[in-house]
Amino acid sequence: xxxxxxxxxxxxxxxxxxxxxxxxxxxxxxxxxxxxxxxxxxxxxxxxxxxxxxxxxxxxxxxxxxxxxxxxxxxxxxxxxxxxxxxxxxxxxxxxxxxxxxxxxx
Amino acid sequence: xxxxxxxxxxxxxxxxxxxxxxxxxxxxxxxxxxxxxxxxxxxxxxxxxxxxxxxxxxxxxxxxxxxxxxxxxxxxxxxxxxxxxxxxxxxxxxxxxxxxxxxxxxxxxxxxxxxxxxxxx
Numbered sequence: 001x002x003x004x005x006x007x008x009x010x011x012x013x014x015x016x017x018x019x020x021x022x023x024x025x026x027x028x029x030x031x032x033x034x035x036x037x038x039x040x041x042x043x044x045x046x047x048x049x050x051x052x053x054x055x056x057x058x059x060x061x062x063x064x065x066x067x068x069x070x071x072x073x074x075x076x077x078x079x080x081x082x083x084x085x086x087x088x089x090x091x092x093x094x095x096x097x098x099x100x101x102x103x104x105x106x
Numbered sequence: 107x108x109x110x111x112x113x114x115x116x117x118x119x120x121x122x123x124x125x126x127x128x129x130x131x132x133x134x135x136x137x138x139x140x141x142x143x144x145x146x147x148x149x150x151x152x153x154x155x156x157x158x159x160x161x162x163x164x165x166x167x168x169x170x171x172x173x174x175x176x177x178x179x180x181x182x183x184x185x186x187x188x189x190x191x192x193x194x195x196x197x198x199x200x201x202x203x204x205x206x207x208x209x210x211x212x213x214x215x216x217x218x219x220x221x222x223x224x225x226x227x
Contacts, residue, residue, distance in 0.1 A: 001170075034213055036151075043203055043217035044151065055215075087151055091212035094169065095141075095153035 002026055002090050004098035012106040019075040021101045023088035028068045032092035035064055035073045038100075039084045047086075048073065078103075108132045110204045110218030117224045122194050128187040128204030128218055136160065136182040139207040142189045143214065144200035154178075154189065154202070156212065194225045 003026040013019050023033065031051040036044035046055045048064035051071060061076045075082055083105055088098040114126040130138070139162070142154040155168040157178045166178050177190040187204055204218040 032213075036214075043219055044214070045217070046213075046215055049213055049215075089151075089212075089214070094167070095143075095156075095212035095214075097151040097153070099150045 002029065002093055002096050004088055004090055004096050006086075006088060006098040006101050008101060009099065010102045010104060012104050013078050014106045015078055015080060017078045017106075019078050019082075019103060021073045021086055021088075021103075023066075023071040023073070023098050025069045025071075025090050029090040029092035031067055032090060033064070033066065033071045034089045034091060035062075036087045036089065037082075037084045038087065044087060075103075108206065108216040110206070110216060112202065112204050112218045112221035115202065115221030115223045117226060118194055119227055120194060120196060120225055122225075123190070123192045124194060124223060126189040126191070126202055126204075126221055126223070128189075130185045130187065130204075130206075133206070135180075135185040137209075139209055139211070140178075140180065140187045141205045141207060141212070141214065142176075142178060142187075143203045143205050143217075144198075145203070145220075146197070146200040149200075152200075153212070156207065157187070159209070162209065191223070194223075196225050199223060199225045 007022045033051045035048040038044040052064045085100045085102045109131045111129045141156040155178045157166045179188045201220040203220045205214040206216040
């Protein structure tokens with residue numbers, strides 16, 4: 001099974017900050033990595049797929065990078081609507097989600 | 107617009123069974139590959155299983171710990187996805203989401219709003 005880890009588990013940031021979240025896979029997943037945003041009581045929302053492709057309708061301040069086992073989600077200029085929990089997911093072999101990173105207000 | 111509406115959740119005793127449904131609209135359901143994903147209270151997301159479109163074979167797959175207890179099926183005439191859960195355990199308590207995939211993928215591109223299942227005596 002492919003295991004996914006994320007760091008940090010939580011972070012505090014201010015509006016306008018640049019935020020970076022890391023995701024690591026236990027074995028190579030090539031570019032088969034997605035990022036989701038989830039707000040309390042709501043379903044997750046797809047932000048990035050194939051490591052760096054922006055889902056239609058997602059603001060361009062969200063970007064993804066990485067290949068193999070190391071990946072990053074970057075939010076350039078954090079907005080009030082961005083305070084949420086972010087999950088990475090590998091979909092190379094079946095599906096495994098990371099444990100999440102909660103982005104809170106500083 | 108893709109719409110996925112889950113139903114069938116509720117309170118069930120350990121060892122019991124429950125069948126969840128997901129009513130789909132806004133897309134060609136019979137061509138769709140579908141999954142269930144769950145989220146235990148305060149926890150992360152866990153893939154529960156996937157079903158191919160019938161035209162692609164209709165095969166199902168599940169994570170190893172759930173094989174034999176959970177079964178996914180579909181009724182394309184009613185645009186409905188099902189999850190049959192047997193021998194339920196307290197650890198199965200979660201919100202269960204219905205989800206769509208691009209063909210052949212495990213990427214989730216649309217989610218339902220979820221239905222809550224509580225396993226408790």
